[in-house]
Amino acid sequence: MVRRPAARPVRGGERLEVRKTYKLYVGGAFPRSESGRSYEVLDGRGRLLANAARASRKDARDAVVAARKAGPAWSGATAYNRGQVLYRVAEVLEGRADQFAAEVATAEGLTAARARRAVEATVDRWVWYAGWADKFAQVGGSANPVAGPYFNFSVPEPTGVVAVLAPQGSSLLGLCSVLAPVMVGGNSCVVVASEARPLPAVTLAEVLATSDVPGGTVNVLTGRTAELAPVLADHLDVNGLDLTGVAGDAALAADLEARAAENTKRLHRAPGAEPDWTAAPDGPHRILTWCETKTVWHPVGT
Amino acid sequence: MTVAATSIGTPGDLVSATASDSALRRFLHGLPGVDQVGAEARVGNLATRSIKAEAKRWALDLAVRTIDLTTLEGADTPGKVRSLCAKAIQPDPDDRTCQSVAAVCVYPDLVAVASQALAGSGVAVASVATAFPSGRARLDVKLTDVAGAVEAGADEIDMVVDRGAFLAGRYGEVLDEIRQVKGACGPAHLKVILETGELATLDNVRRASWLAMAGGADFIKTSTGKVTPAATLPVALVMLEAVRDFADLTGTEVGVKVAGGIRSAKDALRYLVVVHETAGAEWLRPERFRFGASSLLNDVLMQRAKQRTGRYHSPDRVTID
Numbered sequence: 001m002v003r004r005p006a007a008r009p010v011r012g013g014e015r016l017e018v019r020k021t022y023k024l025y026v027g028g029a030f031p032r033s034e035s036g037r038s039y040e041v042l043d044g045r046g047r048l049l050a051n052a053a054r055a056s057r058k059d060a061r062d063a064v065v066a067a068r069k070a071g072p073a074w075s076g077a078t079a080y081n082r083g084q085v086l087y088r089v090a091e092v093l094e095g096r097a098d099q100f101a102a103e104v105a106t107a108e109g110l111t112a113a114r115a116r117r118a119v120e121a122t123v124d125r126w127v128w129y130a131g132w133a134d135k136f137a138q139v140g141g142s143a144n145p146v147a148g149p150y151f152n153f154s155v156p157e158p159t160g161v162v163a164v165l166a167p168q169g170s171s172l173l174g175l176c177s178v179l180a181p182v183m184v185g186g187n188s189c190v191v192v193a194s195e196a197r198p199l200p201a202v203t204l205a206e207v208l209a210t211s212d213v214p215g216g217t218v219n220v221l222t223g224r225t226a227e228l229a230p231v232l233a234d235h236l237d238v239n240g241l242d243l244t245g246v247a248g249d250a251a252l253a254a255d256l257e258a259r260a261a262e263n264t265k266r267l268h269r270a271p272g273a274e275p276d277w278t279a280a281p282d283g284p285h286r287i288l289t290w291c292e293t294k295t296v297w298h299p300v301g302t
Numbered sequence: 303m304t305v306a307a308t309s310i311g312t313p314g315d316l317v318s319a320t321a322s323d324s325a326l327r328r329f330l331h332g333l334p335g336v337d338q339v340g341a342e343a344r345v346g347n348l349a350t351r352s353i354k355a356e357a358k359r360w361a362l363d364l365a366v367r368t369i370d371l372t373t374l375e376g377a378d379t380p381g382k383v384r385s386l387c388a389k390a391i392q393p394d395p396d397d398r399t400c401q402s403v404a405a406v407c408v409y410p411d412l413v414a415v416a417s418q419a420l421a422g423s424g425v426a427v428a429s430v431a432t433a434f435p436s437g438r439a440r441l442d443v444k445l446t447d448v449a450g451a452v453e454a455g456a457d458e459i460d461m462v463v464d465r466g467a468f469l470a471g472r473y474g475e476v477l478d479e480i481r482q483v484k485g486a487c488g489p490a491h492l493k494v495i496l497e498t499g500e501l502a503t504l505d506n507v508r509r510a511s512w513l514a515m516a517g518g519a520d521f522i523k524t525s526t527g528k529v530t531p532a533a534t535l536p537v538a539l540v541m542l543e544a545v546r547d548f549a550d551l552t553g554t555e556v557g558v559k560v561a562g563g564i565r566s567a568k569d570a571l572r573y574l575v576v577v578h579e580t581a582g583a584e585w586l587r588p589e590r591f592r593f594g595a596s597s598l599l600n601d602v603l604m605q606r607a608k609q610r611t612g613r614y615h616s617p618d619r620v621t622i623d
Contacts, residue, residue, distance in 0.1 A: 061614050068617075237616035262613065 022052040022198070024059060024222060025205030027066030028215015034058050039223070041199060044109020052198045055223035060190065060231045063219035067161045067188040068237055070216030075158045075186035083133030086183060089211040090126035096207065097123070100172060100200060107171045107197040121278055122173045128281070129180035136184065136284040140291060151298040156291035158186035159266050163232035165225055165245025167274050171197035174277045175204065178244050178268075179218065181286035188217045190232060192245060198222035226252065233259035240266035240290050247274045266290060313552050320516050323474035330473060330512060336504035336540055345535035348579055349572045358571070359609050364586060365570045365602045366393055366400060370428055370559065370594045372407040373623070374435075374527065380415040382623075383408055387419035389621060394603050397610065403599065404588040405458060409434070410451040417455030428458035428493070432483060435497075435526035437462035441479060448486040458491040459483070460559075460594075462526060463510065465500045473513060480517030493521035493559055493592075498537045499529040507537055511544035515556050523559035527594065532562025535576055542580035558585070561594025567605040570598060596623055 022041075023030040032038075035056035043049045055063075074082070093100065097119050105115035137156055144152040162182045167174030171194045182189045193201030205220045221228055225245055232238055233256040241260045246253045253270035260267055268289050310316075310333070319329030353361055371390045373382060387406050394400035405426035406416050413429045420427055429451040433439035439447075448459055461483050467475045484492050494514035498507050514522045522541055525532040538560050545556045558581070560573055570593060577585050585591050600623075604615035 064614065231614070234613040235616075236613055236619060263616070 019050070022050055022202045022222065024053050024055055024063075025202065025209070025218070025220040026059065026063045026216075027069070027219065028209060030205070030209075033223070034062070037223075042196070043106045049106060050199060052202070052222045055192075055221040055228060057227075057231045059221055059223075060228050061235070063190040063221055064161060064163075064232070064235055064237055066216040066219050067190050070188045070214050071158075071160060073214040074183075074188055074217040077186070079134040079137065079186075082184065082186065083130045085212045086126055086130035086133060086180065089207060089213065090123045090130065092207045092211045093119075093126065093204075094123045096203070100203065103200045103203060104172050107199055108169070118170070118173045118278075122176045125173065125176055125281075126180055129184050129287070132284050132287060133184050136287045136291075139284055140288040141293075144295070146297075149300045151300060152295065153298070154293050154295045156185065156288060157294045159290050159292050160187060160239035161237060162187045162189045162240035162242065162266075162290050163235070163238045164189050164191045164242040165229055166191055166193050166201065167244050167247070167277070168194045168196065168225070169274045170194075170277045172200040172204065174244075174274065175201055177277050177281065178242055178286070181281075181284075182240075182242070182290050183213075183218065184287045185290045187240065187290050188219075190219045190221065190238070192225055192228050192232070193220055193222045194245070195223070195225045229256055230259060233257075233265075234262070236263045238265060239263075240268075242268040243270035244268060244274075245270075247271045310547055310551055316516060316551060320477060326473045326477065326513075327471065330509040333505075333508055333512060336508055338504050338536070341504060341536040341539050345539050345572075345576055348575050349535065351572075351575045353571050353575070359606075361571050361574050362567060362602055362606050362609065363401065364574065365567065365593065366403060366599065366606075368588045368592050369403040369599050369602075370405045370407045370561075370592050371403045371599060372527070372561070372594050372596050374407070374409060374430060378409060378412060380412065383412045383415045384419045385621075386623060387416055387423075387425070389599070389623070390425045391420065391423045393599060394606065397606070400603070400606065404592055407458075407460065407594060410447055410454070410456075413451050413454040413456045426457040427455055428460055429454075429456040430460045430462075430495075430526075431456075432461040434460070434462055434495075435528040437464050437497075438466070441482065444479070445482060445486045448483055452486070452488055452490045456490055458493060458521075459487050460493045460495055460523060462495045462497060463514065465497055468506075468510060468513070469501070473509075477513055477517050480514060480519065484518040491520040492518065493523045493557075494519040495523045495526055495561075496541075497526055497529055498524050498533075498541075499531045499562075504536060504540050507540045508544055511541050512548070515544070515548045515554075519556060521557040521559050521592065523561055523592075523594065525560075525562040525594075527562035530563075533560040533564055533573075535572060538573055538576055539580055542577060542585070545585075546581045555584070555590060557590040557592065559592035559594055561592075564593055564595050565597050565601060567598070567602045570602060 033053040033055050037054040038051040039054045041049045041052045100119045101115045140156040142154045146152040319325050390403045390406045402425050405428040407428040410429050416427045431447045431451045432444035496510040549555045600620040607615045
């Protein structure tokens with residue numbers, strides 16, 4: 001997969017670097033694309049970094065199947081437990097901060113210091129969302145006054161499988177800022193990583209795989225956003241669609257929204273331009289975007 | 303891999319083989335051995351066949367038409383059987399071009415319910431009988447079981463062979479039982495369940511297939527669905543070779559039913575490929591080939607919808623059976 005430099009004679013003490021193959025993350029495993037395709041990923045200055053798997057329509061389908069299958073385990077976990085798992089993601093990510101800082105710096109063409117700050121902000125974002133896990137229901141739900149001898153509660157519940165088109169610019173902080181709120185609510189998801197900067201997403205998948213996130217809860221696809229997005233928007237077993245990754249492309253966003261309407265997916269519409277991810281999130285709105293409201297009536301006891 | 307009819311013998315050999323216990327044993331043990339590695343390689347190779355577009359649509363439609371929609375649970379109720387029958391007649395309410403399934407398969411006590419619900423629809427009623435799934439009951443009990451199901455309106459009887467007797471080598475006893483059940487079936491078709499998961503070897507599968515066909519089976523069926531492993535591709539291959547050779551030898555075409563563990567349309571297409579490549583195209587019809595399944599139908603319907611609309615489908619849009 002990875003293009004290697006021309007072979008040099010190996011003298012005593014010198015060793016060949018072992019390079020990583022960047023693959024997909026589907027159902028808790030790291031498969032190559034079923035299509036066998038890959039594409040070149042360049043760094044901020046246009047030099048070849050690695051080849052990433054170029055996911056196909058069928059990979060997207062498999063990812064949705066994996067996400068659907070993982071749904072009950074993740075949505076059935078207690079809110080407290082989900083919070084712990086997300087906090088664990090932050091812990092593991094912190095431990096690999098150097099690796100992420102290096103990857104973000106090369107992917108986005110940032111200085112080492114700025115890349116480091118982006119990684120730190122990412123860890124903090126996971127902790128922030130982990131804290132919301134057992135709190136957003138109090139904010140998004142309500143006890144409703146009704147004219148009768150009943151308690152009436154509205155509670156947010158996960159919508160199911162959410163397809164996330166990750167931001168194209170911010171390869172780690174932006175990605176986690178859209179991924180974490182989907183997970184907090186108890187949804188499982190299929191993430192299409194930034195097309196030009198997919199490598200931090202694949203490394204994040206390794207973090208998720210070792211943080212007690214049940215396999216299949218998050219599935220990461222790398223490849224062409226314009227190829228994968230319509231498949232996910234069309235898919236009748238996808239319940240939500242985050243269009244953040246097509247920010248600025250109004251025509252594509254409109255097409256995807258029309259496709260998503262077929263089974264009335266929950267939608268996060270594409271912003272006009274990619275937001276500034278370093279800004280603190282505006283409350284639990286993103287979490288509640290991926291929740292359905294369930295209202296129950298209960299007789300008042302004596 | 304293939305068994306030429308000449309290596310089996312002549313039609314007369316089969317008749318004389320069933321004349322006595324020792325002749326039967328000689329015949330069954332004289333059948334050519336099955337190369338298990340070869341069988342697995344063959345089906346592995348066939349499983350990689352790519353079925354696309356028009357051929358896929360045709361195969362999915364065929365899969366629907368060859369399904370015996372099955373419910374065999376202790377918790378079955380008349381209501382559940384009636385709703386299953388409605389689904390059997392009109393599998394996809396969104397698509398009127400979708401044809402009915404071949405049959406509905408139930409326990410004997412629910413045959414009357416199914417028979418009433420399916421009257422005039424062209425969908426057959428199949429019933430398991432003979433102390434399904436273990437087959438461990440006295441012969442007179444088994445025959446009463448069969449006669450009761452036929453009387454209640456069953457068009458097809460799925461009997462289980464006595465694996466205990468078969469594995470102990472009492473082939474004559476098994477043959478006699480199949481013949482008596484065939485007699486009790488009257489006009490109903492007889493499917494003989496070999497329960498290949500308990501037969502241990504493919505050689506035994508081949509022997510049991512011949513034994514069932516010699517006993518008068520209209521269909522030979524892999525499994526009850528209650529034992530793991532249930533249907534597998536190598537087992538289906540061996541059984542299809544047996545029916546092909548039996549047809550070459552005697553001119554009688556016996557059907558094959560694969561049952562148990564087939565849940566995805568992709569699996570179903572693989573079986574259809576093996577049928578086509580082993581027994582031939584004339585077996586690709588409900589009179590000669592069946593799937594015994596429950597959840598398979600939903601997956602096939604979802605695949606049909608995908609072919610029709612271009613969108614991947616959702617399990618939320620098919621019935622929960």
